[in-house]
Amino acid sequence: MKNFLISIKLTCILIILCGLVFPVLIAMAGKLAPGGGKGETVMAHGRVVGYANVGQKFTEDKYFWGRPSAVDYNAAGSAGSNKGPSNPDYLKTVQDRIDSFLVHNPGVKKEEIPSEVVTASGSGLDPDISPASAFLQIKRVAAVRGISADKVKTLVDSHVQKPLLGLFGPSKVNVLKLNVALDELK
Amino acid sequence: MNTELFGVIMTFLITLLIAFPLGKYIARVFKGERTITDFMNPVERFIFRVSGINPNASMDWKQFLKAMLSINMLWFVYAFFTLMFQDKLPLNPDGNPGQTPDLAFNTAISFLVNCNLQHYSGETGVTYFTQLFVLAFLQFVTAATGIAALVALFNGIKEKTTNNLGNFWNLLVKTTTRILLPICIVAAILLAFNGTPASFDGKDSIVTLQGDSVQVSRGPAAGFVAIKHLGTNGGGWFGANSAHPLENPNYFTAMLELILQTIIPIAMIFAMGFYIQRKKFAYVIFGVMTVGMLCLLIPTIATELHGNPAIAKLGASQATGAMEGKEVRFGPALSGYWSIITTIISTGSINSMHDSSMAISGLMQLLAMMINAFYGGCGVGILNYYIYIIIAVFISGLMVGRTPEFMGHKVEAREIKIASMVWLLSAILVKGGAALAAYMVAHHPDVAWAVKPSAWLNNPSYHGFSEMLYEFTSSNANNGSGFEGLGDNNIFWNVSTGIVLILARFIPIIGPIAIVGLLANKKFIPESPGTLRTDSLTFGAMTFAVIVIVNALSFFPALALGPIAEYFSLQ
Numbered sequence: 001m002k003n004f005l006i007s008i009k010l011t012c013i014l015i016i017l018c019g020l021v022f023p024v025l026i027a028m029a030g031k032l033a034p035g036g037g038k039g040e041t042v043m044a045h046g047r048v049v050g051y052a053n054v055g056q057k058f059t060e061d062k063y064f065w066g067r068p069s070a071v072d073y074n075a076a077g078s079a080g081s082n083k084g085p086s087n088p089d090y091l092k093t094v095q096d097r098i099d100s101f102l103v104h105n106p107g108v109k110k111e112e113i114p115s116e117v118v119t120a121s122g123s124g125l126d127p128d129i130s131p132a133s134a135f136l137q138i139k140r141v142a143a144v145r146g147i148s149a150d151k152v153k154t155l156v157d158s159h160v161q162k163p164l165l166g167l168f169g170p171s172k173v174n175v176l177k178l179n180v181a182l183d184e185l186k
Numbered sequence: 187m188n189t190e191l192f193g194v195i196m197t198f199l200i201t202l203l204i205a206f207p208l209g210k211y212i213a214r215v216f217k218g219e220r221t222i223t224d225f226m227n228p229v230e231r232f233i234f235r236v237s238g239i240n241p242n243a244s245m246d247w248k249q250f251l252k253a254m255l256s257i258n259m260l261w262f263v264y265a266f267f268t269l270m271f272q273d274k275l276p277l278n279p280d281g282n283p284g285q286t287p288d289l290a291f292n293t294a295i296s297f298l299v300n301c302n303l304q305h306y307s308g309e310t311g312v313t314y315f316t317q318l319f320v321l322a323f324l325q326f327v328t329a330a331t332g333i334a335a336l337v338a339l340f341n342g343i344k345e346k347t348t349n350n351l352g353n354f355w356n357l358l359v360k361t362t363t364r365i366l367l368p369i370c371i372v373a374a375i376l377l378a379f380n381g382t383p384a385s386f387d388g389k390d391s392i393v394t395l396q397g398d399s400v401q402v403s404r405g406p407a408a409g410f411v412a413i414k415h416l417g418t419n420g421g422g423w424f425g426a427n428s429a430h431p432l433e434n435p436n437y438f439t440a441m442l443e444l445i446l447q448t449i450i451p452i453a454m455i456f457a458m459g460f461y462i463q464r465k466k467f468a469y470v471i472f473g474v475m476t477v478g479m480l481c482l483l484i485p486t487i488a489t490e491l492h493g494n495p496a497i498a499k500l501g502a503s504q505a506t507g508a509m510e511g512k513e514v515r516f517g518p519a520l521s522g523y524w525s526i527i528t529t530i531i532s533t534g535s536i537n538s539m540h541d542s543s544m545a546i547s548g549l550m551q552l553l554a555m556m557i558n559a560f561y562g563g564c565g566v567g568i569l570n571y572y573i574y575i576i577i578a579v580f581i582s583g584l585m586v587g588r589t590p591e592f593m594g595h596k597v598e599a600r601e602i603k604i605a606s607m608v609w610l611l612s613a614i615l616v617k618g619g620a621a622l623a624a625y626m627v628a629h630h631p632d633v634a635w636a637v638k639p640s641a642w643l644n645n646p647s648y649h650g651f652s653e654m655l656y657e658f659t660s661s662n663a664n665n666g667s668g669f670e671g672l673g674d675n676n677i678f679w680n681v682s683t684g685i686v687l688i689l690a691r692f693i694p695i696i697g698p699i700a701i702v703g704l705l706a707n708k709k710f711i712p713e714s715p716g717t718l719r720t721d722s723l724t725f726g727a728m729t730f731a732v733i734v735i736v737n738a739l740s741f742f743p744a745l746a747l748g749p750i751a752e753y754f755s756l757q
């Protein structure tokens with residue numbers, strides 16, 4: 001009985017400490033962070049077009065495409081496909097994605113296609129692609145927009161984010177930021 | 187050198203650089219020596235006074251367990267009812283509904299036992315109120331419970347003969363105020379400055395560059411993400427856990443979250459060395475655990491970097507490794523490292539979808555959780571390892587033909603029986619559970635549950651079996667990660683894993699505490715030349731062999747039906 005009285009009082013105090021004081025403290029500190037602790041947004045055409053870190057759907061040929069998403073880039077219900085590596089239905093989907101990529105990007109060879117272009121991301125909201133995937137799409141984007149491929153290539157080069165401190169992790173390209181810059185390109 | 191592998195090595199090195207001094211610090215905290223967090227003294231005195239706790243009162247092993255179990259029972263009742271009625275409580279900007287009774291049962295238990303299995307999805311299944319006042323709160327106190335239990339074990343080993351394992355309330359409070367909160371505050375601020383949301387604003391509606399309307403879930407996630415890792419809980423704020431770009435925005439935060447989840451389990455090993463003043467004993471344990479970790483890690487990273495042979499056959503390049511279920515900003519090497527760290531330690535947070543891992547990686551993840559003692563969860567990892575030590579002491583004793591001893595106390599039938607029951611339990615829960623689920627799928631596919639057994643599996647064949655095996659292995663290890671394709675939000679999975687979770691949490695805590703309590707009560711026998719030295723490399727190798735043999739005997743047949751069969755079918 002004594003244990004229960006202590007338990008109740010201690011629980012109440014710890015709920016206040018860990019569940020209230022701690023997150024409120026962090027929320028206050030977060031106000032100083034980029035985006036004010038609400039997530040960093042990206043502006044274009046005079047309006048907010050998305051969050052820098054949250055991937056979004058690009059299906060038009062004039063934009064660089066991100067990765068396939070198991071949830072169709074629904075940012076209120078993140079998930080992966082959870083398909084196992086040997087699943088025959090899944091392998092058929094991958095085959096379809098390869099074929100579709102080849103149709104939209106004439107001149108690209110099958111063995112050049114990096115695996116992340118034809119596989120779904122873990123969150124369904126992956127904001128990045130590898131530099132190799134971006135380079136493969138330059139020809140298509142440039143042709144649709146009627147600008148020179150060299151100009152687009154320069155833009156992509158400037159959007160390649162190097163590994164952390166140049167040492168740790170993969171290089172990547174943020175698809176949304178690249179496409180926003182592309183729209184601004186004259 | 188490959189920047190992806192370099193990132194993995196650096197992450198592990200930084201972990202060790204932090205864990206060693208942290209271990210020293212933790213030992214000082216529990217010895218009651220002066221530390222830099224002495225400014226928390228008034229807060230602790232206030233908590234003790236208001237709650238009516240005498241922090242210096244001694245407890246024997248039974249009193250210790252009674253205190254621990256009573257407060258845990260209270261937490262369960264509180265969590266269960268709050269989750270069920272969360273729709274009627276404040277702080278619900280997204281208008282999410284209350285949980286069904288079976289889901290609330292599962293969620294309450296899985297957070298109570300430091301597991302965070304999460305049969306709901308973070309964006310829609312809980313409210314800010316329950317995320318903070320129930321789930322985040324439990325993430326703190328259940329980690330503290332595990333550490334408190336481990337310090338009780340230290341107290342029992344340290345003294346020659348004693349009844350006193352320390353005061354549970356004192357250990358619980360000090361772990362929270364002096365270890366968990368200070369580290370979490372620093373980590374959460376780092377996360378917030380790297381893009382993890384921290385404000386209380388609800389969903390945002392935006393129109394994308396291409397013109398689609400989408401909603402973006404947010405919320406005060408930064409603090410939650412910090413404690414979910416530091417406390418080896420693993421439950422995500424968002425459905426996709428740390429694969430979600432707001433929960434884990436870049437490579438730096440991935441390294442940070444990996445370091446956070448590993449430092450306390452490793453620091454506790456060093457803390458043991460300093461606390462019981464047997465440093466060599468601790469270093470040997472650290473060595474065995476690290477060797478075990480590497481045995482699981484190296485094949486995983488190799489197979490993930492190699493890519494999916496089935497996709498290579500379709501003709502696409504596999505130069506960037508297997509990317510299904512993975513994020514570009516982390517890459518396959520760090521994702522492979524994460525999948526092993528999160529399963530050897532009972533965190534269960536993920537930065538890639540384990541269901542889509544290669545067959546060998548899935549095998550390693552399962553093995554990691556079955557062993558559950560290479561570093562292991564906050565506090566409980568070493569408690570599990572202690573069971574292996576007792577069995578190793580017993581077998582070594584039989585081999586040399588003398589009464590087994592550990593730290594100057596005779597290990598006799600009663601202690602061995604408890605240890606055997608603890609390790610037998612996991613084999614029964616994992617294989618029994620998986621067998622029952624497989625039976626339902628095969629023979630009763632159309633039972634009218636929220637998800638029919640015929641619709642449980644997201645993948646056919648061997649991989650489908652692995653999904654069920656993984657769910658019970660994860661529950662038994664109190665891990666919380668999953669092969670998430672499994673349709674698990676229905677009464678069968680909610681109740682069966684709930685029962686496994688609660689048994690697999692408390693019996694492996696009660697067992698070691700009872701053993702150490704019984705041993706500490708016995709007469710102390712000074713070391714003689716004939717004593718089996720438990721701090722030698724030979725004994726370390728012996729323990730490693732025991733771990734391998736015990737788990738191979740228990741689990742090999744089940745693994746052969748799942749990931750091993752899948753591996754051969756992919757070749």
